[in-house]
Amino acid sequence: MIGIVVVSHSPALAEAAVALALQMTGDTRPRIAIAAGAGDGVIGTDAVRVAAAIDEVASPDGVLVFMDLGSAVLSTTMALEFRESTVEVRLSSAPFVEGIVAGVVLAAAGAGLDEADREAASAMAAKNAQLGSAGPPAAPQAAPATASATGEVVAEATIVNDVGLHARPASVIVASMAAFDASVTIADADDPKRAASASSLLALMGLALGKGTRLRISGTGPDAAAAVESVRAMTADGYGE
């Protein structure tokens, strides 16, 4: 499992963002280290602390680092020169809060460095899409459900949760996908253009699917049937809420 490092000017900000992310994971959690503040209550960042945080959570799968702004980025690039571990470290360009949420959930679901980094980095596009203000999410979309390709499995289910398919249900879906060798797409059955990969937390959240929305769940791949059924069942069940 990849390690997560959170670099912030403010310990309070970092701890709150991590707490928000951990609300969405179960018992399986990635190792998370916070490097925030410059000591003695000073708002700032410290490259030595960042290096120690990277070393603390260093895993063979790599480390993904989230930074707030300004000197957090400078201190982190400097920390790469100070650290003792030699595992791969990736600096995420994601917005701080969304990135940490996506990174922690994806890491907990067993995502590798590439996937977690890509998902987190798509957060801005997902938010734009949710607000209807800009282009499509940069996250890789699963093949559209129009694919006439071999063996597509399709099911439908209706969202029963009062607040719709929000962050926590989305994270439940994404985490469940790790178990299957399948590519699953979730779409609004009445508006199929609104579709997202079931493996993309931010893309799913970006769809902003409300209560009562009829979902078209489609999948391809060796485990498509089981994966689609899993999403159908958890949707009907209210994602455990």
Next chain:
Amino acid sequence: MAGTATVAQLVDWLHRFAASVAENQTYLTELDSAIGDADHGSNMTRGMNAVVEKAGDPSTVDALFRTVGMTLVSTVGGASGPLYGTFFLRIGTTAGAVGELDGAALSAALRAGLAGVIQRGNAEPGDKTMVDALTPALDALDAGLAAGDDLATAARAAADAAAKGRDATEPLVARKGRASYLGDRSAGHLDPGATSTALLFEALAAALAGAETA
């Protein structure tokens, strides 16, 4: 070329810089409050006070600047920490385990420091950063040395050039750092980082002139 900078003079440089930053703390913070997050004066004062505390009496240039760089990295807090930290660390590694630097060696070490700052901050001349004071200062130092000036004279010219570079940041629009969030509104203010860098070269000129004591 005549003249060298001994470790003792370099320690003196840092002491003078610390005193100058402390003296100008309010001014630096005022500049930073106009276009940044109003902490440059307090950050640099805290960092340089820690440097004075920890610098001690090292026997080699690299040991001195390693201590200086790491201390700033861990105590400044803001972007100046990694930027000035990188500057001094690169000076140390380039100078090596020597007890003094002649003009060429000091210039090479400072150039490595500048390269480190540019690499760390991704800044270019004209971005309204400390690079805009550092670059002309080192150009003037080199020009003086090439013309056969002694090190003290060349350092004096470097300080004057740094001050001019600082003044030239006033009309610029910031393209790096917190000030860049302000866009065009950052014009009309001196850059705080270029201002502290001008103090750094003023302190160097004073330390190498050596005659008047602190």
